[in-house]
Amino acid sequence: MNGPLLAASGLCKGFTLHLRGGLRLEVLRDLDLAVSAGECLALSGPSGAGKSTLLRALYGNYRVDRGRIFIRHEGENIDLAAASPETILAVRRITLGYVPQFLRVIPRVPAIDIVAEQALARGAEPAAARRSAAELLERLNIPPRLHALPPATFSGGEQQRVNLARVFVCRWPILLLDEPTASLDSASRDIVAALIGEAKKAGSAIVCIVHDAPLSVAIADRVLPLAPLRAAA
Amino acid sequence: MPALLEAAGLAHRFGAIPALAGVSLSLRRQEILAVVGESGSGKTTLLNVLSGRLMPDEGEVLCDTGDGLRSLARLGAPALRLLQRTRWGFIQQDPRASLRLDITAGGNIGERLMATGARHYGRIRAAAAEWLAAVEIDTARLDDLPRHFSGGMLQRLQIAATLVTGPELVFMDEPTGGLDLSVQARILDLIRSLVRRLGLAVVLVTHDIGVARLLADRLIVMRAGRIVETGLTDQVLDDPHHACTQLLVSSVLPA
Numbered sequence: 307m308n309g310p311l312l313a314a315s316g317l318c319k320g321f322t323l324h325l326r327g328g329l330r331l332e333v334l335r336d337l338d339l340a341v342s343a344g345e346c347l348a349l350s351g352p353s354g355a356g357k358s359t360l361l362r363a364l365y366g367n368y369r370v371d372r373g374r375i376f377i378r379h380e381g382e383n384i385d386l387a388a389a390s391p392e393t394i395l396a397v398r399r400i401t402l403g404y405v406p407q408f409l410r411v412i413p414r415v416p417a418i419d420i421v422a423e424q425a426l427a428r429g430a431e432p433a434a435a436r437r438s439a440a441e442l443l444e445r446l447n448i449p450p451r452l453h454a455l456p457p458a459t460f461s462g463g464e465q466q467r468v469n470l471a472r473v474f475v476c477r478w479p480i481l482l483l484d485e486p487t488a489s490l491d492s493a494s495r496d497i498v499a500a501l502i503g504e505a506k507k508a509g510s511a512i513v514c515i516v517h518d519a520p521l522s523v524a525i526a527d528r529v530l531p532l533a534p535l536r537a538a539a
Numbered sequence: 540m541p542a543l544l545e546a547a548g549l550a551h552r553f554g555a556i557p558a559l560a561g562v563s564l565s566l567r568r569q570e571i572l573a574v575v576g577e578s579g580s581g582k583t584t585l586l587n588v589l590s591g592r593l594m595p596d597e598g599e600v601l602c603d604t605g606d607g608l609r610s611l612a613r614l615g616a617p618a619l620r621l622l623q624r625t626r627w628g629f630i631q632q633d634p635r636a637s638l639r640l641d642i643t644a645g646g647n648i649g650e651r652l653m654a655t656g657a658r659h660y661g662r663i664r665a666a667a668a669e670w671l672a673a674v675e676i677d678t679a680r681l682d683d684l685p686r687h688f689s690g691g692m693l694q695r696l697q698i699a700a701t702l703v704t705g706p707e708l709v710f711m712d713e714p715t716g717g718l719d720l721s722v723q724a725r726i727l728d729l730i731r732s733l734v735r736r737l738g739l740a741v742v743l744v745t746h747d748i749g750v751a752r753l754l755a756d757r758l759i760v761m762r763a764g765r766i767v768e769t770g771l772t773d774q775v776l777d778d779p780h781h782a783c784t785q786l787l788v789s790s791v792l793p794a
Contacts, residue, residue, distance in 0.1 A: 324782030325789060368778040369770070391757050391771045392567065412731070412753060413724045 310340040310376075311511035312364065312480050317373035319356075319363055332535050333359045337373070339513075339530060341480075346502065346512040348526035355532040357515045358407065361482050364513060365404045366394045377401060377480065399427065403478035407485055409457060409469040417443065417460070418453040421471045428476060435475075442471045446497055462489040467498075474501050481505060483514040487521050499524040542601075543568050543708060543740050545608060549588055549598035551764075558584040559595065560764040568707070571734060571741040573755030573772065575748055575787065581764040582744045583712060589742055590629065590710045591619050602708075625655050628706035632713035634697035638685055644671060645681040648700045655704050670699035674729060691722035695729065702733065709734075711743045715750060727753055748787060752776055760784045 320332040333356040341347045349357045362368040364375060366386045375386040379401045384393060398404070411420050421439035426432065443453055446467040452460070457468045466489050473481070483502070487495040495518065502525045506512060516522040522529065542565040549562040558581045566572050574582045587593035589600055591611045601608040604622060611619060623629075631637050638647050648667040649657075657663050668678045674695035680688075685696055694714065701709065714730060715723040731754055734741055745751055751758055751772060758775045760768040760783060768781040779785045 321778075322780070324785050362777070366771070367773050369774055369780070392570075394771060395756060412728055415728065 310342045311378045312513065313340040313376045314338060314364065315374050315376075317360070317363060317375070318371045319359055319368060320371060334363065334370075335535055341511040341513055343479075343509045343511055344506050345527050346506055346514055346525050348514050348516045348522050348529045349532060350516060350522070350529050351532035352534065355534050357532055358484055360532065361404070361484050361513065361515060365402060365482055366398070367404075379479075401479045402482070403473045403476070403480070404482040405470055405473045405484060405486055407488065409465040411457065413458060414456050416454045417448065417457045417468050420457065420468060421475050424472060424476050439471070439475055442475055443468070446471055447494060463491065463494060466490060467494060470498060470501070474505070477508060478505070478510055481510050481512045481514075483512065485515050485517060487516075487518050492520075495521055496524075541603065542566060542608065543570075543603050544589060544742075545601040546589060547599055547601075549585070549595045549600070551584060551588060551593070551595045551597075553584075557764045559588065559598075562598070562761075562764070562766055564759065564766070564769075566708075566740055566742065568740055569738045570757065571739075571743065571755045572757050572759065573743045573745060573751035574759045574761060575745060575751050576761035576783075577787070578746065580761040582746075582761055584764075585761070586710055586712055586742060586744045590627065591623065624651070625704055626707050628701035628704070628709040630697055630701055630709060630711040630714045632716040634690075634693040637697055638693065638700065640684065640686040642684070643682045644676070644685050644688070644696055647685060647696060648703050651700055651704055666703055667699075670703050671696075673702075673733070674699045675725075689722075690718055691726060694718060694722075694726055698726075698730065698733070702737065702739075705737070706739070708740045708742070711741060711745075713745055713747075714743070715747070716745075730754065748776060748791060760787065 315338050317334050317337040319334040320330055323329040337360065339347060349360065351357055359368060363370050370387050373387060376383050377386050377397055379397045384397060386394060386397065418436055418439050421443060422435040425435035425438060440453055444450065448464060448467055457465050470486055487498050490498065499521055502512060514525065516526065544566040547563045549559045551559040562585060574585055576582050588595045594612060600611045602611060629637065645664060645667040648670050649663040652663050652666060668681055671678050671681060676692055676695055685693055688696065715726050718726060727750060743754060755772045758770065758772045759766050760775065760781065762783045768775055768784045775784060776788055779788050
């Protein structure tokens with residue numbers, strides 16, 4: 307079956323700030339997109355344009371006000387915007403990977419266990435999960451002496467690479483990446499670009515927020531520019 | 540998948556105060572549901588009603604007792620007690636309230652096994668040692684009295700004594716409430732790994748939304764006895780819709 311793995315239509319999302327007198331912020335209006343297997347859509351635009359809001363909506367983290375989000379999950383099309391919590395969790399376990407901008411983890415859990423977790427959740431054998439976690443961390447230039455440490459004390463760039471490793475340790479039909487190279491040097495950026503390229507080759511559909519022009523050139527097949535909404539006249 | 544626990548139209552008053560009003564919910568197997576809200580919002584009353592320790596003025600709690608969903612109210616006291624002792628577990632904020640401090644750590648764990656019919660001393664002792672190790676207490680402490688244990692160790696012991704009978708549903712009321720932060724993190728990590736390994740369903744009452752984020756699949760926000768918002772934990776905490784949830788989320792002190 308061809309056609310997009312991820313397709314959104316008519317997405318609208320705003321926020322009502324009850325603690326600010328019910329102030330209403332509109333962020334997305336009638337947004338459409340579609341991404342096929344092996345394709346990478348880059349989201350660009352200035353801060354405040356709604357790129358992260360869109361990515362979170364596609365992950366089912368922000369609840370959209372209107373619109374549909376079709377996800378190909380185990381051969382079926384599921385509207386994530388209308389799915390039950392149980393279905394959303396199943397989609398996130400198997401189909402939909404998401405790398406947020408910042409690493410958020412349980413205090414005191416070693417980096418290697420954080421990275422191995424997803425593989426374990428999919429039923430990998432513990433030793434094998436730790437082995438692939440270690441290999442990926444090393445590929446991302448996190449040396450073995452850091453693997454047993456919790457990442458709280460890591461540098462920003464190291465934390466971001468742990469954040470990427472915990473998702474790239476498994477294969478995902480759809481990947482959502484929020485500025486994956488924001489705090490990385492150019493050597494690390496090239497490694498991340500290579501990982502994304504491999505995921506595309508393996509058939510993943512990818513949506514990626516990119517500020518970094520060289521990364522965009524390296525991975526993006528198409529660019530969707532977003533601009534901040536003006537208040538409706 | 541059929542629900543493990545279901546509640547419909549729960550209402551309960553303490554005098555003039557509505558502690559619960561129009562609360563309905565459903566819990567699946569292996570699902571972790573957190574109930575959050577400010578003090579006095581009805582969280583603990585809800586937990587007590589769901590676990591059959593308090594009969595509500597109105598509404599009904601249904602649970603899976605092995606042969607389909609049955610009403611707690613119509614189960615009868617002996618069957619309810621058996622359910623609470625075997626298929627269910629309770630972890631309270633204060634472990635001293637559920638443990639016996641004048642019998643050994645091993646005795647506390649073994650007692651619940653014996654209450655469910657275990658009689659073989661060697662096997663009970665082996666299970667107690669195994670569970671002590673599972674909650675990361677040195678098995679050399681098996682014959683020590685818990686009155687000499689620290690707060691974190693007591694909470695671990697309560698967890699062991701609860702899980703030893705292999706319950707499928709555990710009710711937790713502020714399980715890390717009285718503990719200092721460093722102990723809290725380790726107990727949370729322990730609860731998280733045990734819950735996953737054993738495939739437990741959990742109803743967790745907490746005022747700490749960090750705890751809820753860490754442990755829960757789904758979240759219920761309560762205010763004045765009502766559910767004001769519900770959804771996946773990350774949805775409710777990252778994109779709170781109700782004024783009350785927005786206040787809860789924005790009141791957290793960053794570390």
